[in-house]
Amino acid sequence: MAPKKAKETTPDEAAAKKEAAAAKKQAAAAKKAAGGGSESKPTVKKETKVTVTGEEAVNTIYEYLQVQNRPYSATEIFTNLHGAVGKTHVPKHLKELVERGNVVECTSGKQVVYHIVQDTDSKYSEEELAAIRSESASLSAQLATLRSQKRELDHKLAKIRSAPPLEELQEKVEALKEEIAHREEILEPLRASANDLTDEQKEAARVLEKDRDAARALYYRRKKSYKELLGIICDGLDKSPDKLIEDLGLEEVPI
Structure with a gap:
């Protein structure tokens, strides 16, 4: 297959290209003459550090230590002063201040x-210092007393927290009431026919009465715990026991 022939340029097209190249060259020359060939970047002037010397440097270090009022090494002083005093001069001026x-x-x-x-x-006299020491000793004694009281209160609080909750106490009270009622049912006919009882029945009655008395004593102990817990709850809720019992719908049955 034969290669394609290149497109021939006409005389008019060649003249147009020549004029365009000349115009482009002329515009570039004009731009260069006007100074627009390249934009110059603004120069940034570096900030120079002001370093003091001599007596001024000594005073600078002294004033810094006086204001800070804490120990520094020579390197730390140089760093914290941000080069205001030369690094090699800082130790020299410190020695001078020591002398x-x-x-x-x-x-x-x-x-x-x-x-x-x-x-x-000291800005305090001996009498004032003695008064300060006396007050310090008194406050230390008060602190020891308060700590002792705190330990006692912590112990009471731990005891209260270890007590059974109100719901559990209520359940136990109800169970004791049922047990007492059941035993009363057994004792009632025995009391009515006490004269007709045999020795065995009388002994059984005594055992029942003994159990009843033990149950009653347990009931009163539980009731006391219930009252104490109720009082603690009332203190926290800022309510009277009667009001809290009424709000909770509780009922106290005397024995």
Whole structure:
């Protein structure tokens, strides 16, 4: 298969292309002459750090330690001052402050720290200090008393919390009432015919009465626990026992 022939350019088309290239070249030259060939980026001026020296540097370190009022190492002081004093000058000026008696040098482990000289003059007189010590001793005694009272209250609270809940007490009271009623039914005919009882029946009656008395004593103990628990609940709800019994629909049956 024969290759395709390239499209021939007419004289008019060649002239048009030549004019377009010349116009493009002329526009580029004009733009370059006007200074628009490339945009220049604005230069950012770096902020220079102000480093103090001499006595001004000594005062800067001293004022910093005075304001902070805590120990720092030479490296920490240089870092916290953000380069206001040269790194190699900080230890030198600290030594100078130590020699002047304005700063104390201490060794903490492997690190050397510096802090401002503390004022040892007390603003309190001996009488005032004695009064403060006396008050401190009195407060310590009060604190010991309060702690003892707290332990007692915690013990009472633990005892109250270990008591059976109200619902359980109510169930036990009802069970005791039923048991007492049942025993009363057994005792009633025996009492009516006490004179006709045999010795065995009388002994059985005595056993029943003894059991009844034991059940009654247990009932009163349970009732006492019920009253105590009811009082605690009433204190928490800010209600009287009678009002709470009425609201809960409880009924107290005397024995």
